[in-house]
Amino acid sequence: MARRSPTLASFALVLAAGAAIAAEDIGDADRGAELFYDCAGCHEVGAGAVNRVGPHLNGIFGRRAGAIEGYPYSKAMARAGADGMEWHLDTLDAYLENPKALVSRTRMNFDGLPEAQDRADMLAYLRIFSANPRDIPEAEPTARADLPDLDxxxxxxxxxxxxxxxxxxxxxxxxxxxxxxxxxxxxxxxxxxxxxxxxxxxxxxxxxxxxxxxxxxxxxxxxxxxxxxxxxxxxx
Amino acid sequence: MDLNRRLFLGAATAAATLTAPMLRAQDRPKVVVIGGGAGGATAAHYIAKDSEGAIDVTLVEPSRTYHTCFFSNLYLGGFVPAESLGHSYGKLAGMGVNVVHDWAVGVDRDAKTVTLAGGGQLPYDKLIISPGIDFVEGSVPGWSLATQTMMPHAYKGGTQAELLKAQIAAMPEGGTYAMVAPPNPYRCPPGPYERISMVAHHLTQSNPTAKILIVDPKEKFSKQGLFEEGWAKHYGGMIDRIGPDFGGDVVEVRPGEMEIVIDGEVEKVDVANVIPAMKAGRIAELAGLTNDAGWAPVTPDTMQSREDADIHVLGDASQQGDMPKSGFSANSQAKVAAMAVRGELTGSKVFPARYSNTCWSLIATDDGVKVGASYQPTDDKISKVDGFISQTGEDAALRKATYEESLGWYQGITSDMFG
Missing domain, CATH: 1.10.760.10 (Cytochrome c-like domain)
Known part of the structure; x- marks a missing residue:
């Protein structure tokens, strides 16, 4: 898969083309899957994904912020949703770059991805799980090295x-x-x-x-x- | 003094919610807490929060705005503003704590009352004393409290730190900042050496040919390997330390002449930061709770004074065993004491005591290190269970994360203290 290095400007262009933007137009989803390892301690994505420390990320594209019922969002995230913020390429890119810059009191304990390419690849990966629900693929099982042996x-x-x-x-x-x-x-x-x-x-x-x-x-x-x-x- | 008026004013922000409890204040068991720092504020907070109005809590603290001593070194280094270290007692008052801004000047252990400088008396069923430190007179010949503006200790929060910072800023080009370091045991073991780091950071930017001299009566000190590695890396050549092998334990000062005499050799300096030997805050001594060494021995499972089971002594003033004298330790001890006090006064459940401590130090921008341990009560003292320390040669990302962690800790402990 070819690497692209989209900028916010090109995001805006593809956004203008509508919500039908495909993963391969965003970045390298395979590389994004590798980067997602750092998120998988808190977030699940893929068929059968449920809320954990963080909310599941199926259908994140086009979803209003703080919108999954039953997940205990921070007040700040709930407020962002109530104010009308939705997750699209531009907002997701800003959030991933510096979560606390976009939602200052978010509970997401993540410093952010400073590299635009990393964010693009991550979002290309997440885009796959925002298709029609019946098309959402199983996510690759991520074997985390830091999981304990637990009876x-x-x-x-x-x-x-x-x-x-x-x-x-x-x-x-x-x-x-x-x-x-x-x-x-x-x-x-x-x-x-x-x-x-x-x-x-x-x-x-x-x-x-x-x-x-x-x-x-x-x-x-x-x-x-x-x-x-x-x-x-x-x-x- | 019009004690009732002061008590009322202290709790005024909670007037509405306090009306009912105040009416039956006569019936409730009374806890008086002397000292509103890491030990006392935490104890008052936890007793008020967890007893849900069943205990009448009065906190005696002279300052309306409390300036933490921890992080004052970061202020000297220019990393945090002075006002970020100030905290008020409004939230504790809102939780029903009677905050009395006065000095406690005596404890009558038979009558179970605390006397205030303003003349009032506070009766107690349980007394918690967390007064921090005072200095041992004569421990540095030539220095006394009367000379503390000429040769500041800056080892209590607030104005002393601001004075020291102003003196450092006024040093002539290429001048000398000298520290007389304290003998063991003292508040915040890495504190003097973090301060050296922060002063060096400041001088490297504002006065790069200045010199730093440490006169130290101790052979070794906390995090020594980490500090010495950092000093060589960031401040090469600026810092000299004279230990006891070169007379660092035989020192006298002449505040009028700005001279430090080290084993007979006279050094002219521009700033003299004299940190004398320490002892428990004076009220612990006045209450008759201290030993010959100047500290108040306590039982390891409850922090109760060995002299009086109705008094708990917390933090720097206590002599408990292996825990260092730190804000973190005092906060940890306060929660154990709060639980013990509630158990005795209201019959609430008492769980086994456990303690912990971590001390972070900043060596230079984004170069943070830490040392810490867990503790538990044993027969005769609080004993160390397990511990860790940052390693020399750690990578920059880890040191930066450690520094950021210390900022998070500051937010955490201050909200744990002041609500």
Missing amino acids: PAILAIEGDPEYGEYLSSECTTCHQRDGGDGGIPGIILWPAEDFVVAMHAYKQKKRPHPVMQMMAARLSDEEIAALAAYFATLNP
């Missing part, structure tokens, strides 16, 4: 949110209770399972971060479940 019994533990609230005071010295972030990600409103998987990935030292590895190291399976239960519902 299903650990995932099934029902966390005690009251205990989680106590334990959370160790987290909130750095992670803000209102979900705000700036250098340290917000951790509220994650699905409990994603929270548990992330903490065990630190505990097993598969995710690299010395503070988090140390904090997770002394949390029992029950304590991790308790924290997951507490933060999953913490909605300031």
